[in-house]
Amino acid sequence: MARTYRTALILILLVISLAAPALAGSGQLMLATTTSTDNTGLLDYLIPAFTQDTGIDLKWVATGTGKALKLGQKCDVDVLMVHAPPAEKKYITNGFGMDRREIMYNDFVIIGPAADPAGIRGTKINAALAAIKSKQAIFVSRGDNSGTNKKEKQLWKAAAISQPEKEHWYVQTGQGMLSTINVAAERGGYTMTDRGTYIKYEANKKGSPPLKILVEGDAMLLNQYSVMTVNPGNCKNVRFATARIFADWITSPAAQKKIGAFRLMGKQLFTPNAR
Secondary structure, eight states, X not given: OHHHHHHHHHHHHHHXXXXXXXXXXXXXXXXXXXXXXXXXXXXXXXXXXXXXXXXXXXXXXXXXXXXXXXXXHTTSOXXXXXXXXXXXXXXXXXXXXXXXXEXXXXXXXXXXXXXXXTOOTTOOHHHHHHHHHHHTOOEEEOXXXXXXXXXXXXXXXXXXXXXXXXXXXXXXXXXXXXXXXXXXXXXXXXEEEEHHHHHHHHHHTTTOOSEEEEEOOOGGGEEEEEEEEEOTTTOXXXXXXXXXXXXXXXXXXXXXXXXXXXXXXXXXXOEEOOO
C-alpha cells in the first residue's frame, strides 16, 4: 500500500515538474510596439500597473510598425501595439493577426526650424509638402517602414507628389523618431513626427526645442494606435490567452483613464478611444 502511494506521489511530482515551464510561461508576455510608445515613457508608466493587476510579466521590443508586424508574423512575439491601420487590416486579412482594437490616438505634425526656409508655417499639409519640394528644403524621413514612415508616404501621394527617394534634399535615416528629429535639427531641416514624441523631444530640450511645430491640424494627420493579438493559427506556441488579457486590460476603462492622464510638461500625449 505504502509502495503504491509512493509511486503515485512520484508520478504526481513528475507531472508537476513537466508542467512547470508551461505554467511559468502563462505569466509572461512579449509585446512588439512602436518607438513612440516607448520613447515617450508611456509603457514605463502603464506596464507596472498591468503587472500589478494581472501578475503577468510583460516585456517589449520597440521598433517601427513594419518590423513589429514582421516579429508577429515570425512568431517572435505574442501581441502587437502599432499605428498603421491599413497595414494592420491587411495583416489580419493575411492570417497573421487577430482581434484588432483601437486604443488611443494623437496626431502627426510637421516640424522644422523657426526660420522656416520653405515658408510652410500654418499651411495645409499638401501645400507644405509642395513647398518643401519646390524649395528643395531638407526633409528628413525615418525611411524605416514604420507607421510614421508609412503615413509620410501616404501624404506625399495625397499631395500628388512622387515619393522622394534619391533627391539631395530628402534624407532617410533608417532610425527611430527621436534620432530622426535630432538629425533634422542638425541639418536645419523638416521632418514629420507624432505629437507625443515631439512633446518628449520638447521636454528633453527643457521646453526650448530647436525644431518647432509648423504644420498641424489636418484631418489626414490623425495617428491611430491599436492592439492586436498574434494569430495562434499561424503561431502555434503563441501565448494567445495571455495576449487577450493584455488586450482586454489596455482597452478597459481603468487603463484608458491612465492613458488620458499621462502627461509631460503638463501636455497630454495620447487620447484614449477604445470602444
